Amino acid sequence: MFLPVRLEAEELAEAYPDSLDDALPPIDEALKKITDILPELDRLITSAKAHFRSEESGASASPA
Numbered sequence: 230m231f232l233p234v235r236l237e238a239e240e241l242a243e244a245y246p247d248s249l250d251d252a253l254p255p256i257d258e259a260l261k262k263i264t265d266i267l268p269e270l271d272r273l274i275t276s277a278k279a280h281f282r283s284e285e286s287g288a289s290a291s292p293a
Contacts (some may be wrong), residue, residue, distance in 0.1 A: 234259045
């Protein structure tokens with residue numbers, strides 16, 4: 230999974246050290262996207278674990 234986050238360096242530099250509120254909305258947006266897709270990520274991880282466990286048990290049962 231790739232979730233690009235683009236921060237404007239100039240906005241960060243201008244906002245620091247007073248307030249980064251204007252420069253950080255891309256981080257807020259990325260965190261919201263992660264929160265929104267978290268149930269799907271959990272499902273994918275569970276599915277992958279089950280898949281690879283079944284491959285491991287099949288590989289250990291086969292002759293070398």
